[in-house]
Amino acid sequence: MNTYFVILVSSLLMNNFVMNKFLGICPFLGVSKRFETATGMGMAVTFVMTLASFVTWLVNEFLLIPFKLQYMQTIAYILVIAVLVQIVEMALKKVSPSLYQALGVYLPLITTNCAVLGVAILNTDSGYNLPESTFNGFCAALGFTMSLLLFAAIREKLALAKMPKWMDGFPGALITAGLMAVAFQGFGGLI
Amino acid sequence: MDILIAALVLGVMGLVFGLVLTGTSKIFAVPSDPKRDAVREALPGANCGGCGYPGCDGCADAIAAGKAPANACPVCSAEAAAKIAEIMGAEVPDASNRKVARVLCQGDCQSAKQKFDYQGIEDCNAACTVNDGFKSCKFACMGLGTCVKACPFDAIHIDPEKKLPVVDEEKCAACGKCVAACPKGVLELQPQKQEVALLCRNTDKLKAVMDVCKVGCIGCQKCAKACKFEAITMVDNLPVIDHEKCRGCQLCAEACPTGAIKALKPRQVAEIDQSGCIGCTICAKNCKFGAIEGALKQPHKVNAACTGCGVCAAKCPKKVITMKDAVAPRDPKAAVEAAPAKPAAETAKA
Numbered sequence: 221m222n223t224y225f226v227i228l229v230s231s232l233l234m235n236n237f238v239m240n241k242f243l244g245i246c247p248f249l250g251v252s253k254r255f256e257t258a259t260g261m262g263m264a265v266t267f268v269m270t271l272a273s274f275v276t277w278l279v280n281e282f283l284l285i286p287f288k289l290q291y292m293q294t295i296a297y298i299l300v301i302a303v304l305v306q307i308v309e310m311a312l313k314k315v316s317p318s319l320y321q322a323l324g325v326y327l328p329l330i331t332t333n334c335a336v337l338g339v340a341i342l343n344t345d346s347g348y349n350l351p352e353s354t355f356n357g358f359c360a361a362l363g364f365t366m367s368l369l370l371f372a373a374i375r376e377k378l379a380l381a382k383m384p385k386w387m388d389g390f391p392g393a394l395i396t397a398g399l400m401a402v403a404f405q406g407f408g409g410l411i
Numbered sequence: 412m413d414i415l416i417a418a419l420v421l422g423v424m425g426l427v428f429g430l431v432l433t434g435t436s437k438i439f440a441v442p443s444d445p446k447r448d449a450v451r452e453a454l455p456g457a458n459c460g461g462c463g464y465p466g467c468d469g470c471a472d473a474i475a476a477g478k479a480p481a482n483a484c485p486v487c488s489a490e491a492a493a494k495i496a497e498i499m500g501a502e503v504p505d506a507s508n509r510k511v512a513r514v515l516c517q518g519d520c521q522s523a524k525q526k527f528d529y530q531g532i533e534d535c536n537a538a539c540t541v542n543d544g545f546k547s548c549k550f551a552c553m554g555l556g557t558c559v560k561a562c563p564f565d566a567i568h569i570d571p572e573k574k575l576p577v578v579d580e581e582k583c584a585a586c587g588k589c590v591a592a593c594p595k596g597v598l599e600l601q602p603q604k605q606e607v608a609l610l611c612r613n614t615d616k617l618k619a620v621m622d623v624c625k626v627g628c629i630g631c632q633k634c635a636k637a638c639k640f641e642a643i644t645m646v647d648n649l650p651v652i653d654h655e656k657c658r659g660c661q662l663c664a665e666a667c668p669t670g671a672i673k674a675l676k677p678r679q680v681a682e683i684d685q686s687g688c689i690g691c692t693i694c695a696k697n698c699k700f701g702a703i704e705g706a707l708k709q710p711h712k713v714n715a716a717c718t719g720c721g722v723c724a725a726k727c728p729k730k731v732i733t734m735k736d737a738v739a740p741r742d743p744k745a746a747v748e749a750a751p752a753k754p755a756a757e758t759a760k761a
């Protein structure tokens with residue numbers, strides 16, 4: 221139980237994917253303009269990262285290690301993620317068209333999200349077992365969603381602020397992201 | 412040998428995943444409406460959201476389900492719109508009915524009086540919460556660019572000197588987002604072909620308007636009196652232009668003492684093809700401005716009083732009158748005695 225608690229707290233605060241590991245920055249900046257789209261993106265990423273952690277652990281354990289193919293890790297994992305996203309997309313379309321509508325174009329975009337590949341590779345490197353890997357994937361995605369929502373909320377407020385022209389838009393957003401990362405570094409010594 | 416195993420393992424993985432995908436696509440196959448697919452095909456596919464639906468897929472669903480009109484997509488080209496209309500069995504949209512957003516306020520920093528200096532959040536909604544805006548006229552545009560932010564097509568910009576929004580009519584797709592975003596209701600969707608427009612919404616009269624703005628409509632009714640086609644009626648101290656009746660003579664814009672009514676197009680004038688004119692005088696009888704001279708059976712001429720209303724061109728039995736852009740400003744003094752014009756016009760109608 222202790223391990224799971226450590227995984228949860230660490231992926232939310234100390235090893236946050238966006239703020240500490242700097243993974244998944246593309247959607248972090250791309251879909252954080254509005255809170256609603258950020259929520260949708262967070263949900264989709266959580267779904268895919270959890271499933272990807274589960275399946276990549278199986279692939280690693282029963283295919284890559286027996287055949288001594290660990291050097292093919294990246295390509296094998298990408299294959300898994302791409303297929304997963306496709307399946308999730310098809311299943312969602314059938315089972316819950318409304319959620320499919322809400323996620324829209326962000327669903328296929330997750331295929332190229334480096335946070336998903338990152339969590340799979342980190343799981344393997346940390347030597348987690350199957351439930352730990354899956355839980356770590358879920359928590360990492362939760363951390364990603366948290367930073368995305370925080371950032372989106374700040375950006376929505378910033379959009380109304382009176383900013384000098386050279387700071388308006390992306391420059392301001394990037395500086396905000398930097399300050400947020402600095403704040404998250406403060407959690408560093410917690411564990 | 413190793414490389415073969417690697418290729419084999421990955422190949423098998425790919426094969427298995429491929430089969431799984433094929434299987435899931437069969438299991439999760441969603442029967443889709445062929446009409447909906449055809450509509451989706453015709454839509455631009457940019458997922459801009461200008462229609463108010465989440466992307467082109469959402470818009471196609473709504474059109475096919477009949478929840479949205481066939482012309483729900485504000486950005487697609489005329490051909491694409493015609494194609495969608497054909498698929499849905501709706502009327503083919505007429506490009507001449509194109510609408511654009513217009514800013515119904517000309518009160519810039521010089522002409523509109525300010526109540527106080529506003530230093531708050533750069534947003535019209537925020538500015539309106541402070542004493543109903545910083546301009547003395549309660550109908551005035553705040554000019555802080557809430558509409559600019561709402562526009563998904565980059566069609567609105569704030570004029571840096573006047574501090575008022577300017578709509579780029581070419582880029583405007585009439586999606587109506589700016590109209591919904593404006594807290595003062597200053598923006599309105601109007602037909603692009605419209606010849607004149609009232610660019611003021613102040614319902615007060617005379618001094619009450621003049622005190623707050625130099626370019627506001629003071630409700631003097633000069634435009635209604637100047638209109639020879641009875642296209643202008645006064646409602647709440649503001650002229651309402653009936654664009655079915657308006658012929659684009661622009662006399663209302665000329666008559667307006669404050670410039671609240673603006674001519675949106677260059678003035679046209681009539682030109683008579685001298686070789687084709689048989690001198691029947693129908694044009695001269697129908698002209699409300701005394702702008703056509705010439706004796707019976709002699710080729711007629713258009714003088715400088717022509718307003719470009721186009722009545723003569725419509726009435727000419729030989730179709731020798733064409734409309735073209737005016738080169739010189741109109742001279743009302745050039746009008747010839749047009750006394751018989753009115754009864755003659757009525758007999759011509761009968």
